[in-house]
Amino acid sequence: MSRTLVSALVYVLANGVGLLVASLVLGDSFTFTFKGFFVATLLLSVVEAVAGPAITKAAEDNVPALKGGIALIITFVGLLVTNFLVGGMHIAGISTWLIATLLVWIGALIAQIVLPRIPVKKAVQKARGKQPGKEG
Incomplete structure (x- = not known):
């Protein structure tokens, strides 16, 4: 699999993890169907x-102080558009929107760090002739 395809897959999976984290923490305020x-x-x-x-460029050109929060703004815009277009998703209340943005961002960030390491570790162990999970 090409590196770009793997990166895209990890990105999508990480966003799924972020959405699940937000749903688990926020309960009925942040829901979606299967x-x-x-x-x-x-x-x-x-x-x-x-x-x-586009958001990064606009922030850098117009409001440089937003540079540190660009990822949160992008996540919020993504949630806003997604909630508007997906009938099976519901986010209730301003506080839920703000907390969901933070949780989705944190969940996706952690997943983007952890997910790529899991298959790599197993592949290295397999290449060395060790079974994953067993010391040799």
């Missing part, structure tokens, strides 16, 4: 990938 979860994960990833560079 189908809505998959559509929301894909759409959130696409919106972030497309809007991200």
Whole structure:
């Protein structure tokens, strides 16, 4: 698999993790149907990938102080567009929107760090002739 495809897959999976974290923490204030979860994960990833560079450029040109919060703004915009377009997703209340943005961002960030390391570790162990999970 090409490195770009793997990176895109990790990005989508990480956003799915972020959405699940927000849903588990926020309960009935942040919900989606089974189908809505998959559509929301894909759409959130696409919106972030497309809007991200434009938001980053606008922030750097007009409000340099936003540079540190650009990822949160991109996540918020992604959630806003996704919630608007996905019928199986519901976010209730301003506080839920703010907390969900933070939780989705943190969940996706942690997942983007952890997910790529899991298959790599198993592949290295397999290449060395060790079984994953066993000391040799």
